[in-house]
Amino acid sequence: MTAPLSPETIAIVKSTAPALQRHGLAITNRMYERLFADAEIKALFDQAAQESGEQPKRLAAAILAYAKNVDNLGALTQAVERMAQRHVDTGVKPEHYPAVATALLPAIKDVLGDAVDQRVLDAWGEAYWFLAHILIGKEKALCQREAA
Numbered sequence: 001m002t003a004p005l006s007p008e009t010i011a012i013v014k015s016t017a018p019a020l021q022r023h024g025l026a027i028t029n030r031m032y033e034r035l036f037a038d039a040e041i042k043a044l045f046d047q048a049a050q051e052s053g054e055q056p057k058r059l060a061a062a063i064l065a066y067a068k069n070v071d072n073l074g075a076l077t078q079a080v081e082r083m084a085q086r087h088v089d090t091g092v093k094p095e096h097y098p099a100v101a102t103a104l105l106p107a108i109k110d111v112l113g114d115a116v117d118q119r120v121l122d123a124w125g126e127a128y129w130f131l132a133h134i135l136i137g138k139e140k141a142l143c144q145r146e147a148a
């Protein structure tokens with residue numbers, strides 16, 4: 001069981017929602033640029049959905065929805081189920097999650113620059129792993145169900 005996010009982390013993550021609303025797509029585009037330096041990870045993705053801009057848009061929307069609802073995760077249940085199913089269908093594994101964290105957090109800094117300090121990055125790091133553990137748990141359950 002992952003420890004709950006602290007009230008301070010929740011407040012910081014929620015305070016970044018307006019910046020994510022404006023710059024979310026630039027952040028996810030930058031994130032994929034960093035992530036796709038790894039050819040094995042790049043191969044998991046449908047490149048047509050990258051080139052059309054669909055996947056960066058979906059991820060930006062998911063990150064924004066998470067920032068807004070980080071204190072009300074029930075609102076994200078359906079979206080999280082859909083992400084987990086898509087991850088299972090495309091072969092995403094728990095060991096891929098660190099690479100996305102390592103691409104996403106610097107991408108936030110690359111795009112938002114001085115508007116974010118280490119406190120914000122640490123809060124997002126914690127929030128990322130909180131959601132990642134929820135997804136990893138759901139993906140494991142889906143794989144077990146599909147294998148049964």
Ligand code: HEM
Nearest residue numbers: 044045046049058059062083086090092096097100131132
């Ligand atoms: C907390 C972490 C993550 C979040 C919030 C997230 C979010 C999403 C979202 C919103 C989608 C689109 C689902 C849809 O079809 O509506 C998606 C799809 C996908 N995600 Fe993730 N994801 C995360 C971690 C990862 C990791 C670690 C990988 C592996 C490197 C990954 C690989 C993929 C792939 C391959 C797809 C399908 C994209 C396609 O259609 O080409 N994701 N994810």
